[in-house]
Amino acid sequence: MLHLRVVCSAHHTDAVLALLRADLGIAHLVVTREVAVQPPGDVVEAAVARESAEHVLDQLTDLGVARTGEISLTGIDTLESETAEAVERAAPGDAADAVIWEELVTTTGEESRLNGVFLAFLVLSCLLAAVGVLADSAITLVGAMVVSPDFGPLAALAVAAVGKRRSLAGSAGLALGVGYPVAILVTVLGAALARLVGLFDPTELDHLGRAAFVYHVGPYSVIISLLAGAAGMLALTSDKSGALIGVFISVTTVPAAGFAALAAVAGHWTQCGEAFLQLAVNLSGITLAAVLTLFLRREHVLPRAH
Missing domain, CATH: 3.30.70.120 (Alpha-Beta Plaits)
Structure with missing residues (x-):
């Protein structure tokens, strides 16, 4: 009630x-x-x-x-x-099955605004991801995924596409378009400093263990991003927000961004490009699946025409 x-x-x-x-x-x-x-x-x-x-x-x-x-x-x-x-x-x-459209628009809108808090969380999650790669720590990578705020703008893009909300699409696009470059740039600076003081040896990227998945793009990258996007939007539209944690730790967005920064500092441009491709595949897959999920639930989601 x-x-x-x-x-x-x-x-x-x-x-x-x-x-x-x-x-x-x-x-x-x-x-x-x-x-x-x-x-x-x-x-x-x-x-x-x-x-x-x-x-x-x-x-x-x-x-x-x-x-x-x-x-x-x-x-x-x-x-x-x-x-x-x-x-x-x-x-x-x-x-x-009940969805309150204005509540959905408000929730995704609040989570997709470009502000200091959003940037801080995205930068911190990217830095955590880079540390997780260097430490070959799956736990740290999972922590970076949970901290990342990027699902909010992705969900907002889906809501904007289905509900034809241009302003919402603009704010979400701005958050991602500015947020990720800033987070990657800060991580590049952090990695360069770590290399300068001897904490980062570029050869470490050639011998990754559990962290190698962050830049390896394959069929499962697409499958996981699609499933995660569908699950995330279903959670938002069914008042099951607890399921979002599972979405956060299943996609390789921030880990890929963190690795791309490390690879750029190391001069490993092939790996850097693969990491950016991994990031693009996951962002696109999540958004596409979220849009499709909203279309499938449109009778419960879209407000009636006045």
Whole structure:
């Protein structure tokens, strides 16, 4: 269940109450009149089944509530109510299949903005990946994958493609287009410094063990990226965010970027090119699979036309 809060002008209140009363997914409808100060008006609250939320938002938007007031939805962590359970059972559809489009757009939009925090995480993950390669440490490489924030912009690109959101595509493209070059450049500088002080011997790249997968491109690179992209988008659109950790540690994006930086400093240009190809294959595969997953789930994902 979700908590719905509507702040609206008094002339909208009766219409809001009528449409909420008519929806099978609404429980515990409450109205408090003349409490809103700026703008003046009433506050309507209710518990709404997740599978009904998108339809309710559409109707409230059609009323024009958002133009002069507020419509907000927040998760309810704990709710003890037999009436709410009955409402969930009566609501059409399944909560696991329910997707709130604006929530999806907001989530991916927030995760795809180019800012200092995004750059810091991407730089740190790239540096971790480089250290993982030099130490031949699979654990460190996994840590770099988990720290990396790059799935957010990739998911945003998929949402933008399916939902035709140009601004979202632009912000996601900017985050990736600036973020990765900055992260790789910082890693190149770090690797050059490590070589200068004797911590990095270029010949180490010729004898990699468990870390060699980060630049070896093959059929499994494509398969893994496609499966990870599908799993990641399915997790985002089914409220199963815990599954995203598995996505983060299954793709070779940041590890490939970290290795490319090391190979560039070592002058191993063939390996550097293979690493960049690995990065491109994974980024493209994830995005393509995410787009296809959204298209397959479009009846649950795309908002209806107004």
